[in-house]
Amino acid sequence: MDFSLSALQKERYARMKAAAQEIPADSSAAEFRRDRWKRLAGLGLLGAAVPEEHGGAGLGALDTALLYEAASEGGADTGLLFAAAAHLFACVRPVLEFALPETRKALLPALCAGALVAGNAMTEPESGSDVSRLATRATKVDGGYLLDGVKSFVSNGPVADIYVTYATTDPEGGYFGSTAFAVDRDSPGLDAGAPLEKSGLAACQAGEVVFTRCFVPDDRMLGRPGQGQLVFQTSMQWERSCLFAIYLGQQERLVRRCVHHVRERRQFGKRLADLQPVANRMADMKLRLESGRLLLYRACAEIDDGQDPSLWVAMAKLAVSEAAVATALDAGRIFGGRAFLAEYGIEEQVRDALPATTFSGTSDIQRQLIARGMGL
Incomplete structure (x- = not known):
């Protein structure tokens, strides 16, 4: 190995x-x-x-x-x-x-x-984690489908040219009840809302997208009718692994900054680095980073090898997202009062890390997937 x-x-x-x-x-x-x-x-x-x-x-x-x-x-x-x-x-x-x-x-x-x-239009106002019950409907008509519904928290929504979205085509179809589409922004009946005011990840605009009898031609369907869940879950394997590499890099930066800070900063006549509670916190930050990195790399390797990566992806997403939040908060404790000053950038890192345990499937959803992978 x-x-x-x-x-x-x-x-x-x-x-x-x-x-x-x-x-x-x-x-x-x-x-x-x-x-x-x-x-x-x-x-x-x-x-x-x-x-x-x-x-x-x-x-x-x-x-x-x-x-x-x-x-x-x-x-x-x-x-x-x-x-x-x-x-x-x-x-x-x-x-x-x-x-x-x-x-x-x-x-x-x-x-x-x-x-x-491109904008990712899956989440709905009443359907966050439960993506199997989409209120957005796609009605078959000659040459395509008419979409009706509202999508929320659409990443890149206010500025996107293309939306990958999902709608129910068979309310009784269960897993096979939804279908995926790639919809042009200028499609009649599509209305992209203004950017939401978010506390974190500010440079990624997110907003609401409303479909009102929005016509989507058959050639913009992704997969076949009823394959929406397959399309979505396949994309999530990539997102829950590769996207969270961003948070590995963020943690690496925070750990490096904290190492420099505790070496230079003195309290009680000692360097912060010489205080055991601070050293212990730093050790925990490093442990979380490297553990998450190994899981994420393994999840990616499973994808590249053509294996079923579901269990490894769920573990990687859970570990890295939780580590990102914990490490950002620990950095705040290490920097003390300075962490509240914008010039140090620690508070921004906390705000950017907090959503990681929610988007792409919450931590509890990942735990359910892990339990399922264990045969429970």
């Missing part, structure tokens, strides 16, 4: 980390800049896990996760990286794996190049 990265992976990681240091943070959640988005595309983040023939980099799950981890460790804004990850894993991957050949040809190159922004 080899735990080391190859020379190529190390080189790619270092290059991305250095490039990320040159990406300025967004100053306002109300501002979305296409030039910054295309810059992410130029670094390969918007099409990393897409074959070269469709305009991507042709990387597998592990190499894609490493890119996002490196970009985050390099200091790229967590919200901006989250926006890119939602675009790639929740939207581009479903188009790649389930769209018709002509639809892939029409959409994928522009999505990878940053010419198009």
Whole structure:
């Protein structure tokens, strides 16, 4: 069992980390800049896990996760990286794996190049974790479907050009009752709302999307009728693994900053590093980081090997998201009163980490998936 990265992976990681240091943070959640988005595309983040023939980099799950981890460790804004990850894993991957050949040809190159922004429209006001009961309906008509319903917390929603969304096509169909679609923003009957005022991940705009008898042609269906859950769960395998590499990079930065701080800061006539409770807290931060990293890399390896990654993905998502919150809070304790000052950036890291235990399936949902994987 080899735990080391190859020379190529190390080189790619270092290059991305250095490039990320040159990406300025967004100053306002109300501002979305296409030039910054295309810059992410130029670094390969918007099409990393897409074959070269469709305009991507042709990387597998592990190499894609490493890119996002490196970009985050390099200091790229967590919200901006989250926006890119939602675009790639929740939207581009479903188009790649389930769209018709002509639809892939029409959409994928522009999505990878940053010419198009994709929005993930799954969550509904009354359906967060319970994605099996979607109120949005898709009614079959000649040549396509009419969509009616409301989606909330749509990542990239206010600025997206394409929405990957899900709607009930058979209310009695259970697992096979929903269908996935890729819908153009300018489709009649589609209304994208203004950005929500969020406390974290500000650079990823999120908003409401309303469908009112919105016509979607048959060639924009992803997969076949009734395969919505399959499309969604497949995308979640990528999102719950690769996206959370962002939080590995964030933790790496926080640990490094805390190490520097406790070496320099003195209290009670000693360095903070010499105080046992502080050293213990630092050890816990490192343990959480490396444990989560091993689980996430294993989950990605299972995807790349064509195995069923469900158990490893759930464990990785749970471990990394919980670690991100705990480590951000620990950093706040280590920095003390300074953690409340915006100039130190610790409070921002806490706000960016807190949603990690909710989106892409809550921690309790991951525990249910783990229990199921254990045969309970």
